[in-house]
Amino acid sequence: MTSSTIEGLQIILFGPGGYVFAGVMGALVGSFVNVVAIRLPKGLSIVKPPSHCMSCDTPIAFYDNIPILSYIILRGKCRRCGAGFSPFYAAVELIMAILGILCFLHSRSLVKSDPLLLSAHFFAALTFCGVMVSLTLIDLKTWIIPNVITYPSLFFFWGATVSLGRVHWGDALAGAGFGFGSLGVVILGYKWLTGRDGMGWGDAKLLAVAGAFLGWQVLPVIIFLAAFQGLLAAMILIITKKSLDPQEPYVPLENGENNFEEKTIDKDDQEDQESKANHSKEAAKKTTDSHESPYPATTDTESAKSWRHVAMPFGPFLALASLEALFLNS
Numbered sequence: 001m002t003s004s005t006i007e008g009l010q011i012i013l014f015g016p017g018g019y020v021f022a023g024v025m026g027a028l029v030g031s032f033v034n035v036v037a038i039r040l041p042k043g044l045s046i047v048k049p050p051s052h053c054m055s056c057d058t059p060i061a062f063y064d065n066i067p068i069l070s071y072i073i074l075r076g077k078c079r080r081c082g083a084g085f086s087p088f089y090a091a092v093e094l095i096m097a098i099l100g101i102l103c104f105l106h107s108r109s110l111v112k113s114d115p116l117l118l119s120a121h122f123f124a125a126l127t128f129c130g131v132m133v134s135l136t137l138i139d140l141k142t143w144i145i146p147n148v149i150t151y152p153s154l155f156f157f158w159g160a161t162v163s164l165g166r167v168h169w170g171d172a173l174a175g176a177g178f179g180f181g182s183l184g185v186v187i188l189g190y191k192w193l194t195g196r197d198g199m200g201w202g203d204a205k206l207l208a209v210a211g212a213f214l215g216w217q218v219l220p221v222i223i224f225l226a227a228f229q230g231l232l233a234a235m236i237l238i239i240t241k242k243s244l245d246p247q248e249p250y251v252p253l254e255n256g257e258n259n260f261e262e263k264t265i266d267k268d269d270q271e272d273q274e275s276k277a278n279h280s281k282e283a284a285k286k287t288t289d290s291h292e293s294p295y296p297a298t299t300d301t302e303s304a305k306s307w308r309h310v311a312m313p314f315g316p317f318l319a320l321a322s323l324e325a326l327f328l329n330s
Helices: 003-013 017-042 069-073 087-110 115-142 147-163 169-194 201-214 216-240 267-277 315-328
Strands: none
Touching: 003 017, 003 115, 017 087, 017 115, 017 147, 069 087, 087 115, 087 315, 115 147, 115 201, 115 315, 147 169, 147 201, 169 201, 169 216, 201 216, 201 315, 216 315
16 A cells, blocks of 8 residues: 555544544445344345345345435335335444444544554444444344354454454453353353243353453443343333333244244254243244334333343343443543
8 A cells, every 4th residue: 555545544534534434334334234134033145135125126226225315315215116114224324323433433542643553443343333233133133142143253353353452362362251151150050040041142152252352351341231221121121011022033044045934043042042032921923024124122011020020132231331341441
């Protein structure tokens, strides 16, 4: 890369244009997060077919696939058949655009002058955000935290944080081990004390990913924030007499078809789903119609007697706390 190119990057990234760049990149990642969150639980490829209307199967042209803007211009409808697209698509893109700007601000606090190093820190943080948001959406929908995301992420983020000098390799390795082990103790202890499954092993893997990227030192903060925010959510569910139920089964990619009824899932993922679903007050309604409402909403159920009996996935709170720890750990 020539010196003039580096100087140009420095002018862009260390000026007002850097925030625009970060927001645009965040929105683009948000568009991909939508694809992952919608297709992966169904066992469908995230690469093909390209984006298309789920009502008329018409491929979406590139100029109609601009994050956020296309939804506004088309008023949330397909250009050909007029079928409505869920506002959740645009909402996820907007959230990721905001997270992109926050990642840029965080990276600017770490890197003062080198545009290439700044870019590397930014994309690592943005990728981390994208993974956490993807896992959140999938866990809310299926009560599964898929190994196909957590296992590669564990190695990728450990390598990224060590290569960038964010965290010492030993601290990152300890973060992965302690992250998995700390929740593993809780899972086994709860099973031993109550005879019931509580938290799923996918939650432990998610915390291991966060620990690998952020280091073991932030794990107590993540666990505290996740538990506190989870407790608040449980109280809200009790007051409103609602519950979060899985909206559809998880189908592994190699078995992906449009029929979900007779598919098997990875053993770890199946145990994760069964342990979480064990506390549900009623069986979740299995639906594969994610065209209009791709992400789950609360459903009216018999209210739990106490916060200890509220059935809900814990992964989203771990993911949220991990993002909070990322931005607080400047």
